[in-house]
Amino acid sequence: MWKFLGFKNGDNYIKNDEKKQYELNYDNIPRHIAIIMDGNGRWAKEKNLPRSIGHTVAVENLNKIIKETSDLGVKYLTLYAFSTENWNRPAEEVNTLMKLLAEYLKKQLNELHKNNVIVKTIGDISRLPDICIQVLEKSMEKTKNNTGMLLNLALNYGGRDEILYAIKNIFNDYVEGIISKEDINNINVEIFNKYLYTKNIPDPDLIIRTSGEQRLSNFLLWQCAYSEFWYTDVKWPDFSKENLHEAIKDYQLRNRRFGGIK
Ligand code: FPP
Numbered sequence: 001m002w003k004f005l006g007f008k009n010g011d012n013y014i015k016n017d018e019k020k021q022y023e024l025n026y027d028n029i030p031r032h033i034a035i036i037m038d039g040n041g042r043w044a045k046e047k048n049l050p051r052s053i054g055h056t057v058a059v060e061n062l063n064k065i066i067k068e069t070s071d072l073g074v075k076y077l078t079l080y081a082f083s084t085e086n087w088n089r090p091a092e093e094v095n096t097l098m099k100l101l102a103e104y105l106k107k108q109l110n111e112l113h114k115n116n117v118i119v120k121t122i123g124d125i126s127r128l129p130d131i132c133i134q135v136l137e138k139s140m141e142k143t144k145n146n147t148g149m150l151l152n153l154a155l156n157y158g159g160r161d162e163i164l165y166a167i168k169n170i171f172n173d174y175v176e177g178i179i180s181k182e183d184i185n186n187i188n189v190e191i192f193n194k195y196l197y198t199k200n201i202p203d204p205d206l207i208i209r210t211s212g213e214q215r216l217s218n219f220l221l222w223q224c225a226y227s228e229f230w231y232t233d234v235k236w237p238d239f240s241k242e243n244l245h246e247a248i249k250d251y252q253l254r255n256r257r258f259g260g261i262k
Pocket residue numbers: 037038039040041042043055058059062079080081082086097100101104105153211
């Protein structure tokens with residue numbers, strides 16, 4: 001039976017060891033979870049393995065977490081799979097990541113489809129190798145009429161790049177006469193949202209980062225205005241269902257005020 005996740009004496013700080021007594025509240029599952037899957041390289045290094053093995057095990061970990069988020073009733077799961085800055089890695093590592101992406105989707109598409117998952121991407125995928133583009137397009141096409149969780153893969157994605165992309169699209173709409181100068185003067189958050197890669201996707205409620213790093217690294221900069229952040233020292237290849245539950249329980253203990261007063 002779920003216990004009320006209240007705040008002690010109106011305080012919104014509950015010690016970590018006290019959090020363990022709380023159970024997951026299935027009525028308050030975050031609608032949108034976004035994950036920075038970090039630590040693959042360090043996970044491999046600790047074991048004297050090449051970084052590529054860290055990434056391989058990281059991909060093997062995906063299904064379990066995707067299935068669990070979907071089973072919990074999360075509607076949107078965004079995974080930071082390749083950033084605009086990840087091109088700066090050695091070509092060999094970039095190639096490994098691209099190969100893993102293509103292989104993962106080739107192997108798992110039927111399973112994702114069977115689980116009613118919709119596959120989408122954010123970021124400029126045109127720069128990815130052809131094989132990745134093909135398999136991504138096939139995945140999006142095959143799953144487009146599904147009604148379950150939206151699996152949103154951030155690929156060649158950067159928050160700053162996305163904001164520039166939105167501004168350029170607004171300018172193009174103005175040049176082509178689709179919107180007027182008055183429309184531009186009246187742009188608000190809702191309208192700007194429609195020019196982002198994430199149009200039609202609500203802002204993330206919970207952003208998880210693994211591996212002990214506590215930064216955003218150019219992820220969902222616009223969308224994270226009121227997201228709750230959760231960090232763990234666990235590296236992505238070891239991230240478990242239990243860790244996911246821990247993150248969600250912690251989220252459920254937060255007092256979200258969105259700048260207002262509760
Ligand atoms: C961060 O670990 C991880 C990445 C840059 C890539 C994450 C990508 C995957 C898990 C594969 C994506 C594939 C699919 C199918 C979505 P790191 O290499 O920065 O680790 P480190 O900080 O320990 O070096």
